[in-house]
Amino acid sequence: GDSVTQMEGPVTLSEEAFLTINCTYTATGYPSLFWYVQYPGEGLQLLLKATKADDKGSNKGFEATYRKETTSFHLEKGSVQVSDSAVYFCALSDRGGATNKLIFGTGTLLAVQP
Amino acid sequence: SAVISQKPSRDICQRGTSLTIQCQVDSQVTMMFWYRQQPGQSLTLIATANQGSEATYESGFVIDKFPISRPNLTFSTLTVSNMSPEDSSIYLCSVVGRGQKRVNTEAFFGQGTRLTVV
Secondary structure, eight states, X not given: OOEXXXXXXXXXXXXXXXXXXXXXXXXXXXXXXXXXXXXXXXXXXXXXEEXXXXXXXXXXXXXXXXXXXXXXXXXXXXXXXXXXXXXXXEEEESSTTSOOSEEEOOOEEEEEEO | OOOEEEEOSXXXXXXXXXXXXXXXXXXXXXXXXEEEEOTTSOEEXXXXXXXXXXXXXXXXXXXXXXXXXXXXXXXXXXXXXSOOGGGOEEEEEEEEEEOTTXXXXXXXXXXXXXXXXX
């Protein structure tokens, strides 16, 4: 079945460092891909998404590009802030082009130190 | 966007008892889902709550253990029955709305219910 493999954490960075969190997927169809973020004590929020190959999702300085050839959707940010400390989840939908039930990766805890 | 109110936010329960979690959405939504997030793990889909009919359960989850109701398009409940310590998790309600072109849009999540079974 479909699955998401995500870089294990925790990831600890200093403020203004470059961030990459790796995410690869396995899917039989053409899924949509998502990054969700969970800040301490809060619920999940959609950070960005991409619905087809070569799409780039971006939000709050974060970016991820849907790479069909490598089945990847790595999350990047050029300069992290302390406020970016959270758990990041990569996810795919089970139906390409629409958001239905989601399959999540294991989550990556990011801790940014001042 | 959709605003989801989930309650209780947390509870501590005795083994063998049952807990019902409520999910209220501020607008009519097409699809509602229930997820479980076990300690230190990712989210796993329990079931899709269908309005007016029985829920659709994922592999490993059964109706007797996790009965679900969805009487209308804005409300659903999940019951965790005959609880054991292994049921200690965060349970999350999720909804998917409808975009202008009748295409499903992003998924929204409630704050979750943190359940501890002792």
